[in-house]
Amino acid sequence: MRKYFKPIPRRKFLKASLTGGVIVATLPVWKIFSFTDPPQDFHVNPACNLSKETLEKLIKIALQRGSEFAEVYVEYNVGNQIYLEENKIYGAGRGVDMGVGIRVLHGEKTGYAYSDDLGFEKLKQTAEVASFIAAEAEVKEPVGLKAQKIPQYYMVKVSPDSIVPKDKAKLLWKANSVGREYDQRINQVNVSFADTNKKIIIANSEGTWMEDVQTLSRLMVSINAIEGEKRSRGYAYKDGTLGYEHYDLKVAEELAREAGRIAIAMLPAESAPAGEYPIVMAKGHCGTFFHEAIGHSLESDGIRKKTSCFWDKKGKMIASEVTSLADDGTVPGSRGTINVDDEGTPGQETILIDKGKCVNFLYDRLNAKLMKAQLTGNGRRESYQHYPIPRMTNTYLLAGNDDPEEIVKSIKKGMYIARIGGGNVSWVTGRFVFSVPEGYLIEDGKVTKPLKGIQLMGSGPEVLMNIVMVGPDLEIWGGGTCGKDGQGKPVSDGNPTLKVSTITIGGAKV
Amino acid sequence: MDYKRLAEDIIKKALKLGADEAEIYLENNRDFELTVRNGDVETIKQATSKGIGLTVFKEKKLGFSFTSDFSDQSVDEFTKKTIQLSEVADPKPWNGLPDFGKQETKDLNLYDSSIAEIPNEKKIMMAKEAEKIALAYDKRITKSEGGYFGDSETEIILVNSKGLSRSSKRTGAYFGVGVVAGEGNDMQSGWWSSSKRHFMDLDNIENVAKTAGKRAVEKLGAKPVETQKAPVVYDRYGAGAFWYGILFAMMGDSVYKKTTYLMDYLNKSIAPDFITLVDDPTIPRHVSSVPFDGEGKVTQKNVLIEKGMLKMFIYDTIIARKAGVKVNTIAWRSGYRSIPSAGFLNVIIQNGTVDRDKIISEIKNGFLVTGLRGIGTDIPTGNYSCGASGFWIRDGEIAFPVDGITLGGNATDILKNIEVVADDLDIRGGLNSPSFKISEMIIGGKK
Numbered sequence: 043m044r045k046y047f048k049p050i051p052r053r054k055f056l057k058a059s060l061t062g063g064v065i066v067a068t069l070p071v072w073k074i075f076s077f078t079d080p081p082q083d084f085h086v087n088p089a090c091n092l093s094k095e096t097l098e099k100l101i102k103i104a105l106q107r108g109s110e111f112a113e114v115y116v117e118y119n120v121g122n123q124i125y126l127e128e129n130k131i132y133g134a135g136r137g138v139d140m141g142v143g144i145r146v147l148h149g150e151k152t153g154y155a156y157s158d159d160l161g162f163e164k165l166k167q168t169a170e171v172a173s174f175i176a177a178e179a180e181v182k183e184p185v186g187l188k189a190q191k192i193p194q195y196y197m198v199k200v201s202p203d204s205i206v207p208k209d210k211a212k213l214l215w216k217a218n219s220v221g222r223e224y225d226q227r228i229n230q231v232n233v234s235f236a237d238t239n240k241k242i243i244i245a246n247s248e249g250t251w252m253e254d255v256q257t258l259s260r261l262m263v264s265i266n267a268i269e270g271e272k273r274s275r276g277y278a279y280k281d282g283t284l285g286y287e288h289y290d291l292k293v294a295e296e297l298a299r300e301a302g303r304i305a306i307a308m309l310p311a312e313s314a315p316a317g318e319y320p321i322v323m324a325k326g327h328c329g330t331f332f333h334e335a336i337g338h339s340l341e342s343d344g345i346r347k348k349t350s351c352f353w354d355k356k357g358k359m360i361a362s363e364v365t366s367l368a369d370d371g372t373v374p375g376s377r378g379t380i381n382v383d384d385e386g387t388p389g390q391e392t393i394l395i396d397k398g399k400c401v402n403f404l405y406d407r408l409n410a411k412l413m414k415a416q417l418t419g420n421g422r423r424e425s426y427q428h429y430p431i432p433r434m435t436n437t438y439l440l441a442g443n444d445d446p447e448e449i450v451k452s453i454k455k456g457m458y459i460a461r462i463g464g465g466n467v468s469w470v471t472g473r474f475v476f477s478v479p480e481g482y483l484i485e486d487g488k489v490t491k492p493l494k495g496i497q498l499m500g501s502g503p504e505v506l507m508n509i510v511m512v513g514p515d516l517e518i519w520g521g522g523t524c525g526k527d528g529q530g531k532p533v534s535d536g537n538p539t540l541k542v543s544t545i546t547i548g549g550a551k552v
Numbered sequence: 553m554d555y556k557r558l559a560e561d562i563i564k565k566a567l568k569l570g571a572d573e574a575e576i577y578l579e580n581n582r583d584f585e586l587t588v589r590n591g592d593v594e595t596i597k598q599a600t601s602k603g604i605g606l607t608v609f610k611e612k613k614l615g616f617s618f619t620s621d622f623s624d625q626s627v628d629e630f631t632k633k634t635i636q637l638s639e640v641a642d643p644k645p646w647n648g649l650p651d652f653g654k655q656e657t658k659d660l661n662l663y664d665s666s667i668a669e670i671p672n673e674k675k676i677m678m679a680k681e682a683e684k685i686a687l688a689y690d691k692r693i694t695k696s697e698g699g700y701f702g703d704s705e706t707e708i709i710l711v712n713s714k715g716l717s718r719s720s721k722r723t724g725a726y727f728g729v730g731v732v733a734g735e736g737n738d739m740q741s742g743w744w745s746s747s748k749r750h751f752m753d754l755d756n757i758e759n760v761a762k763t764a765g766k767r768a769v770e771k772l773g774a775k776p777v778e779t780q781k782a783p784v785v786y787d788r789y790g791a792g793a794f795w796y797g798i799l800f801a802m803m804g805d806s807v808y809k810k811t812t813y814l815m816d817y818l819n820k821s822i823a824p825d826f827i828t829l830v831d832d833p834t835i836p837r838h839v840s841s842v843p844f845d846g847e848g849k850v851t852q853k854n855v856l857i858e859k860g861m862l863k864m865f866i867y868d869t870i871i872a873r874k875a876g877v878k879v880n881t882i883a884w885r886s887g888y889r890s891i892p893s894a895g896f897l898n899v900i901i902q903n904g905t906v907d908r909d910k911i912i913s914e915i916k917n918g919f920l921v922t923g924l925r926g927i928g929t930d931i932p933t934g935n936y937s938c939g940a941s942g943f944w945i946r947d948g949e950i951a952f953p954v955d956g957i958t959l960g961g962n963a964t965d966i967l968k969n970i971e972v973v974a975d976d977l978d979i980r981g982g983l984n985s986p987s988f989k990i991s992e993m994i995i996g997g998k999k
Contacts (some may be wrong), residue, residue: 085628348695470741
């Protein structure tokens with residue numbers, strides 16, 4: 043299992059060491075601008091390498107009706123997938139997307155047009171359509187483009203696109219056989235490997251001009267177990283902005299064992315009791331909660347439009363004093379990691395909640411300008427077919443000082459949330475429901491029997507106030523694809539072991 | 553460019569390069585969308601896009617690719633690569649293109665040529681108007697999430713090496729608005745919209761806008777109730793996710809793999825005899841209608857649950873062959889980026905005969921669900937536990953708004969406990985249900 047350990051802030055690390063806290067490994071590459079080149083073995087259709095002259099011409103056309111800002115975004119994206127089920131390679135797939143999106147900003151207005159035809163005439167028309175948003179105003183001369191070097195936070199030596207499906211299939215077969223041998227009660231093993239390889243070029247009227255190659259990969263194992271009437275499922279995956287060098291048979295074996303372990307552990311699970319209980323969230327696997335129930339409400343579009351429950355909370359206490367939350371696009375190799383966002387702003391760490399106080403929001407260019415705030419590198423888009431909006435990258439709760447064992451011991455009756463599953467949240471009210479694919483009962487300070495059907499319910503702002511203990515063991519792990527305004531975007535998240543003093547559990551049992 | 557010709561050429565090329573069978577799904581789109589907020593245009597987005605998905609079978613092995621790059625050289629490379637992909641898959645006896653015999657598609661009147669000619673000023677006006685009316689609906693409405701208008705035109709071409717050749721053009725127009733009511737810790741949002749194939753069929757702006765306003769205001773002050781057992785009414789616009797939990801359990805693949813709680817219920821009663829559920833994507837002009845499905849099969853009305861009896865599971869051609877069944881259910885396709893899979897397009901639960909207000913008036917203490925958080929159904933076991941919001945019913949009347957509770961039980965029990973169905977069916981989307989009452993459910997809330 044891949045685990046990215048994030049060093050805890052210096053003052054907290056000292057405290058944790060003094061109290062004999064958990065040893066935290068740090069990555070030596072942390073936050074060092076390495077300027078390593080993107081993988082050379084990913085081949086881009088040359089038609090997508092628009093020249094400096096073409097980019098400058100398009101920017102000029104986009105500005106012709108007198109807007110403040112114009113931007114060209116070029117994308118070439120290759121996706122690969124291979125899937126195993128029922129002891130057979132089901133199939134392999136490949137997809138290519140390419141196109142150009144042109145954006146014009148004029149005050150609060152956005153004009154956007156895109157084309158998948160890269161002929162100059164078509165692109166010219168696209169720039170013209172985008173320009174229509176502006177009212178006739180003084181025409182601004184764009185700044186000449188200057189190529190910019192960007193930092194490198196991805197961990198990619200070998201592009202997964204350069205690996206033939208036959209080789210990827212070996213990982214799938216290994217996970218399949220290990221999964222099936224793990225326990226007799228396992229009746230189904232599904233394994234998939236998927237990667238996307240995206241080259242982007244960003245150029246704008248302020249002279250920004252850069253390119254980036256974004257690689258994402260994921261090996262996933264899903265296992266079903268059956269015993270009499272009882273059924274369960276476990277899954278495990280490794281993913282991130284990772285090259286193929288991070289995958290081998292050993293990784294496949296470990297994932298299969300982990301998925302098998304969860305499926306078998308959850309097989310005897312009993313229905314969870316409904317009611318209000320204290321809970322422990324296990325390190326690394328519950329970050330989705332903070333992404334969904336808190337993070338979205340801290341994105342600047344909802345703040346500017348005053349539709350977020352936190353819109354007027356900057357500088358105010360919105361969480362308990364042990365709670366600090368950050369979004370960080372620079373975690374090496376993580377799924378939400380970005381060298382630059384989709385507007386060309388470098389990825390960065392942004393503290394959103396500092397010891398309970400709301401200190402910052404997540405900005406894209408439009409909202410930062412309208413709100414007179416600093417850019418945070420959170421302007422992201424799914425593809426050239428979308429304009430950027432404020433989005434999270436890797437979102438996590440910062441480490442605290444409480445011993446994880448003591449956190450569990452402090453609960454007489456409650457629940458241990460080993461991992462959080464899918465959720466549903468209203469960003470206006472902050473109300474949420476999350477499912478729990480792996481959860482256990484805590485009795486007299488000990489984790490005891492497995493529970494199924496746990497549903498965590500409540501409102502994000504309430505839970506923030508009820509975080510009473512936080513461990514030093516922050517892990518940023520896994521992630522998924524977050525949907526917002528019809529755009530999907532890869533993100534990751536993380537958390538240390540923590541205790542919420544009370545939360546509503548909606549179970550099937552009264 | 554003649555896209556049908558291009559599709560046929562790629563098929564020929566694929567066969568020449570060694571494929572036994574090949575299929576092209578080609579999509580050509582024009583999209584427009586604008587948003588307004590606080591009376592001003594905020595975004596305008598306009599584009600054309602296209603793509604092809606190529607499926608090949610070679611020695612019963614499957615390969616699939618898609619691309620939006622239509623240049624000659626790329627298409628050659630693309631075809632070659634797709635066949636190479638099939639070589640890594642394992643052969644399966646059930647792999648291969650579907651065979652429907654001779655079928656004629658019907659004209660469902662899904663194309664409105666006037667949509668392309670609507671001036672932008674008119675579209676902006678509609679979005680602005682919707683926002684203005686929604687904001688003015690009630691003093692407690694404080695913020696706008698924006699009004700919007702969009703329209704699209706889609707051309708689908710589906711050609712395969714077994715001689716199938718289909719094409720269809722569809723349009724769509726939609727508009728809507730979202731507003732927020734309240735302040736501080738008590739804010740609620742309300743959204744409503746209208747989406748049609750023909751511009752002139754769009755709902756009245758005032759009705760859409762007022763519905764959005766009403767939905768925001770009426771939820772203000774929502775709070776959880778105590779944990780208890782009580783009768784529950786699912787509102788017609790809040791019941792969709794509940795039915796998805798039933799439909800997903802009817803997927804043929806899950807039946808074959810024995811991972812659905814409904815696997816043993818074919819031709820058995822799963823609901824009272826006044827429950828009939830159909831998938832009917834053939835209603836003329838309807839937004840969820842299409843002339844042929846993701847495999848090219850001409851669409852028809854399928855009765856999935858008839859008078860309480862589960863009549864069929866949902867298969868695509870390959871899963872049906874594998875399971876050894878013959879069916880006419882829908883093979884759904886999200887677009888050229890994916891291969892077809894079993895699904896449904898326009899589900900309708902048969903209308904009841906009782907007035908909804910009358911149903912509510914007979915409840916002493918109960919819950920009216922207007923919003924569900926997710927599907928809530930665990931497909932292998934049928935365990936149902938779903939976050940819900942709505943209104944508390946006391947002495948036959950709506951008493952106060954409720955949020956932050958869960959509805960619990962088992963899907964099979966819940967279906968059997970449907971006591972009565974209201975007469976308020978409104979066919980407006982892809983899942984259309986009248987309101988209905990469950991005699992008793994577990995409501996999980998405060999201790």
